[in-house]
Amino acid sequence: MSEYDGRPGGTPEGRGPERRGPRGNGPARRGPGSGSPERSGNGSGDRRGSAGERSGNGERRAPRGGGQRRPGHAPSRDDRAGDAVQPARRVAYDVIVAVRADDAYANLLLPTAIRRAALSSADAGLATELCYGSLRLRGYYDRVIELAANRAADQIDPEILDVLRLGVHQILGTRVAAHAAVNESVSLAREVGSRSSTGFVNGVLRAITRAEPEEWRERVAASAKTEDERLSLLHSHPEWIVRSLRQSLRAEGRGDELEAALAADNEAPKVTYIALPERAERPAVAEASAYSPLAFTLGGGDPEAVIRAASGLIRVQDEGSQLAALALSRARAIEPGEAWSDLCAGPGGKAVLLAAEALNSGATLLANEVVPARAELVRRALAVLPEEVEVSRSDARDWGERHPQAFTRTLVDAPCTGLGALRRRPEARWRKTPKDLAELGVIQLDLVHSAVAGTAPGGLLAYVTCSPHIAETRGVVTEILRRHPHVTLLDTQAILAEITESPLDLGEGLIVGEGSTVQLWPHRHGTDAMFIALLRVGERAS
Numbered sequence: 001m002s003e004y005d006g007r008p009g010g011t012p013e014g015r016g017p018e019r020r021g022p023r024g025n026g027p028a029r030r031g032p033g034s035g036s037p038e039r040s041g042n043g044s045g046d047r048r049g050s051a052g053e054r055s056g057n058g059e060r061r062a063p064r065g066g067g068q069r070r071p072g073h074a075p076s077r078d079d080r081a082g083d084a085v086q087p088a089r090r091v092a093y094d095v096i097v098a099v100r101a102d103d104a105y106a107n108l109l110l111p112t113a114i115r116r117a118a119l120s121s122a123d124a125g126l127a128t129e130l131c132y133g134s135l136r137l138r139g140y141y142d143r144v145i146e147l148a149a150n151r152a153a154d155q156i157d158p159e160i161l162d163v164l165r166l167g168v169h170q171i172l173g174t175r176v177a178a179h180a181a182v183n184e185s186v187s188l189a190r191e192v193g194s195r196s197s198t199g200f201v202n203g204v205l206r207a208i209t210r211a212e213p214e215e216w217r218e219r220v221a222a223s224a225k226t227e228d229e230r231l232s233l234l235h236s237h238p239e240w241i242v243r244s245l246r247q248s249l250r251a252e253g254r255g256d257e258l259e260a261a262l263a264a265d266n267e268a269p270k271v272t273y274i275a276l277p278e279r280a281e282r283p284a285v286a287e288a289s290a291y292s293p294l295a296f297t298l299g300g301g302d303p304e305a306v307i308r309a310a311s312g313l314i315r316v317q318d319e320g321s322q323l324a325a326l327a328l329s330r331a332r333a334i335e336p337g338e339a340w341s342d343l344c345a346g347p348g349g350k351a352v353l354l355a356a357e358a359l360n361s362g363a364t365l366l367a368n369e370v371v372p373a374r375a376e377l378v379r380r381a382l383a384v385l386p387e388e389v390e391v392s393r394s395d396a397r398d399w400g401e402r403h404p405q406a407f408t409r410t411l412v413d414a415p416c417t418g419l420g421a422l423r424r425r426p427e428a429r430w431r432k433t434p435k436d437l438a439e440l441g442v443i444q445l446d447l448v449h450s451a452v453a454g455t456a457p458g459g460l461l462a463y464v465t466c467s468p469h470i471a472e473t474r475g476v477v478t479e480i481l482r483r484h485p486h487v488t489l490l491d492t493q494a495i496l497a498e499i500t501e502s503p504l505d506l507g508e509g510l511i512v513g514e515g516s517t518v519q520l521w522p523h524r525h526g527t528d529a530m531f532i533a534l535l536r537v538g539e540r541a542s
């Protein structure tokens with residue numbers, strides 16, 4: 001999804017443009033991981049203060065007024081009086097609240113909210129930036145707020161905390177003018193909180209404007225008690241994810257890339273497209289991508305128009321996902337009549353590519369998905385192909401029993417924590433827990449066991465996750481090889497090297513005999529952190 005480029009759109013209330021840097025020079029992130037020297041004054045000579053006032057003995061007091069949790073507080077009519085909040089900010093705020101209070105998904109809810117509010121494209125960009133930025137960087141911003149308010153985040157009324165998160169993102173992460181960020185936040189607090197909370201919001205945000213972004217980074221870093229906490233705060237990731245990524249990178253001999261990996265999760269991914277092989281041509285404005293032979297980005301033109309004109313044969317797809325499917329389809333020549341299966345196909349991105357590859361060479365694909373709504377998405381995705389592709393709806397944990405040794409190639413793109421795609425779902429990192437890992441681990445192993453049984457002797461099996469977590473990647477492959485002596489790990493790195501347009505800079509994969517695994521990374525490859533292991537299923541000992 002595209003993000004706000006620092007150009008606030010219309011100012012419906014007739015306010016001046018909310019911008020401090022030069023126009024039109026792209027993203028203006030100044031939050032964790034970036035840091036831009038551009039910053040205009042805020043009218044205050046004091047850049048060191050906090051919202052807490054100094055008491056007589058020099059100690060800081062928390063700002064007066066609201067913001068303290070008041071369960072069940074309903075704003076009065078009076079509280080709501082005052083300036084209207086700019087619609088883009090209100091949309092961003094409403095989505096953030098729904099994500100926190102109702103477990104909504106920002107990427108699903110935001111487009112609907114933008115449509116309902118009939119935002120201009122510039123305001124839609126602003127709403128997206130504010131919403132995604134404040135969700136993604138919540139961990140960092142909460143500590144800034146705590147330091148400025150001299151109060152723990154969980155002691156602040158959740159609605160007001162959300163107002164502050166939006167405000168801090170505008171001040172520290174965009175070029176929105178500090179006074180506009182503060183004024184709009186105060187108006188928002190008036191709409192959603194109590195009158196006293198406006199003073200609190202005003203005080204906290206003004207305190208934040210008094211220090212440079214870099215100074216806030218230093219203060220936040222200094223507030224951490226351990227190195228893991230420092231990384232967790234500065235890069236806005238839960239500590240357990242920091243540790244997981246470190247473990248994965250160290251296993252590859254690339255432990256020194258941890259900060260780069262964390263920072264990459266806070267950058268918006270570039271939009272990559274695929275032209276289905278032998279079905280669509282790359283458009284003239286396409287710029288070839290580095291790795292997948294089918295991938296491109298659009299340097300110009302209207303992406304919607306390009307997709308529409310290609311009747312679904314050009315689609316948005318991360319390059320890592322393309323490589324995962326191509327590793328299976330291009331590992332060796334396709335024999336006409338081969339039968340392939342995709343056990344976990346929803347919503348269908350890899351299934352469409354696999355189907356095109358299979359059909360182009362006289363093979364077939366059976367796509368399967370357990371969740372009915374997602375199976376329907378697979379059907380719709382495959383409907384762009386003129387040929388019929390079968391879609392089944394079943395729990396694939398007994399796939400092998402139902403289809404013993406039936407397929408020459410099998411894809412298990414397993415349900416996983418999605419730690420490799422955190423940049424796409426801004427709230428995901430705060431929802432996942434280590435408990436998810438344990439539950440998913442059982443399903444992943446069950447699915448691969450079943451896939452082994454469903455693969456014909458001599459057949460290929462690709463195990464793929466959108467996660468670099470050791471337990472979901474090397475751990476699963478190691479366990480499969482232990483339990484199935486007739487399964488061998490192929491040299492996935494060498495196979496991909498034959499497919500990619502330019503060499504992938506890969507760390508040490510899991511090496512077993514001649515075999516190896518592939519781990520892609522956003523910071524190194526610009527792809528999601530896909531894990532790919534190609535396995536060969538041999539003759540089972542009778």
Ligand SMILES: C[S@@+](CC[C@H](N)C(=O)[O-])C[C@H]1O[C@@H](n2cnc3c(N)ncnc32)[C@H](O)[C@@H]1O
Pocket residue numbers: 321343344345346347348349350351368369370371374394395396397413414415416443466
């Ligand atoms: C990572 S997603 C697959 C993404 C897909 N391959 C694509 O490229 O669009 C994993 C999918 O597995 C499905 N799934 C989970 N458990 C399953 C099971 N027991 N049997 C079949 N599908 C399952 C999930 O509903 C989800 O759609």
